[in-house]
Amino acid sequence: MSAAAFSTWWVRLGQLAGLAALGLLGLFDLRFGLFTGMSPTFALLLVVRTGLAVATVPVWLPVHRQGSRALPVAALLLGTASLAVTFGITVLSSGRGLLVGGSWGLAESAGLLAVVFVVTRRGAARLAPWAAAVTALAAAAMPLRAGTDNVLVIFGLLQALAAVGAAAVGIYLRVVAAGRERAIALVRAEQRAEFARDLHDFIAHHVTGIVVQAQGARFVAEQDPQRVIVALEQIERAGAETMASMRRMVGVLRNPDAPLAPLAGVADLAPLVQGHNGTATVPARLHVDGPLDGLPVEVSTSAYRVVMEGLTNTRQHAPDARSVHVAVRRTPDWLLVRVADDGTSGRTAPARGHGFGLIGLTERVRALGGTITAGPGVAGGWVLDAALPLHPAVAR
Template sequence: MTAWLLLITVLAALVLLDGFAGFYSVERHGPGKLTGALLAVGLVIASPRLGGRALPVAACALAFVSLCLSFLLHLTMWASSQAMGFAEPAALVWLLLLVARRGKPSWAAAAVPVLFLAVVVRPVSVDVRQSTTIMALLFALAAVTAFGIGLGTRLLLVDRRRQAAALRLEQRTEFARDLHDFVAHHVTGIVVQAQGAQVMADRRPELVPPALQRIEQAGSEALTSMRHMVGMLRDADGEVALTPLAGIGEVRSLVEEFSAVGGARARLDLEGTFDDLPVEVTTTAHRVVMEALTNVRKHAHGCTEVRVCVGRSGDRITVRVSDDGRPRHVSQSGFGLKGLDERVGLIGGSVQAGPVTGGGWGVEATLPVSTAGVVA
């Protein structure tokens, strides 16, 4: 606001300066030059309220009026040097900057040449000599500079909007991955518990109601996660923030829920401190454990024990999940491990999965504690 008031003050001072210099005192054409200057300053004042189409149209019309006045001065003031003036060219230069910065491309392309011509022609409209030619060159330099600043600012804003759109798309994609992983985890647990309830229905019917309660709880958690993430994906206008969906504390809950379902027993070992970790690291560690436990339920036949180890050593976090089951055939076209590898790679980490010594399957991820220098 202060810069805007300063600009208006400078233009008003230039109008007064031109008047004191006698640029508006020429008989017949003085009032016309004063009117042109006031129109130019008035359009600058009104420019913030003009849109991307109205601004270049109004600026082009003003520049055309200025060219007509220059042509009229050329016809009737052969021996005079009173074609000069600074208020009108200064206002036209500012309008040139604004048109290049925020005018619609098609309209700006038509307005910019007319504005440039109106700025440069006025000094030499009456007589072409050394002084007027130098002034025309100075005006041309000012016009080119203004156009460059306006165009550069426009390209910078376009690039920022493109980056913001790419970031929103990336974040929505990330939330879609979250949606897949969370729902897959809960749904897999529901399937396992339902299968267990069917087996217990004939042998131990008293265990069926607790199993149904656990199924209901897992279904409610899946629906809550789905509503939360789908709501963010639908928010097309606002910024989608990367929220701390889970951390090291939630890893313990994952392991406890896995053991509560029945079947294999899961054990969690934590080594080191995890209080000062970035959200990206804690969320990714949670994701590794969740994906690994989901794969154990799906593919580890005859598994009796799962060991989850999360340790911190220096600037690295190691997450290791291993089981003692016999791996079933795993489809290579699935999104689980592939998505996990992409997620870990986003923060500069690495993940490996394969058979472990003594039988079973293991997933190990190494995550950097600091992700400041990582380009996602």
């Protein structure tokens, strides 16, 4: 099971647990929250109270998008309605002793606390504080429906503290998520800038070759026209390859001030593996199937980075692994890269912690039109697989 699917299952289990808890509290309210000698007005307020408890479910249960405007608006409406019901019950029951049970609406209280958490976690930044404040005030005031005794006032304070705690957790998770998104955006920008540097070197190499071939063709045109045709064919191939690479990397951010570095590609895999074996306790073996010459430069460099990321993750997250198998296979249309270890450390995500290395690598591979996956192997261990297209038509 992938990390995303694993996380989704936890969310679904949490939602089911919340619904079950709300249902039990609703049964408690029905059993111990009844009025004696209720007038039609009291009966209406009780129905509205029950309806409010149910109305909180579609607000806190779904997974809302970040910055939702509808979420704080719904929370404001719920909080305002709850305060109105509290005011109505308090006024009508003042001095009459009409409430014989001890429940003021525990299901509604729990639902409002969940709304406070969700609205601070996902609501639009401008509206979320106001919506959370009104909803928290509604939850704190609910015990007053049962009277104004000291015990009920204390319960109101406890619900206010619970609302503050829910808001604090929601804000904390919001800040953590925002920080992670900024870090991911930075990694992607750096990866795109690195891609642009590779493109710069690649174009410089091929354009220089085209210029040299064109100059040579001009000098031999009168002496050997056949050689001119050969030179033109070479120029055509180099130009087509350059244009294909540029089309694949449309949208790549370019930092003109970034320093240029030498390109590392599949030809450097053997030294990379040897360097890994010289510094790590987990030996790696390289297996190559098919010729690796003539690869598009962006495919070659991306394959190198896939292997580098796989070896890095094995060294960091699989200290108990006994071996790492690096396989590179070329087919007519694809370059397939696999890094597999036999570690049993129980990794549950592509990389522990933030996993920004894999995020940047995924950005790079997808820019080429390829695919990349990471997860537990069928026979155990961890497997990083990447498929890189060799032709633009394959990537589409």
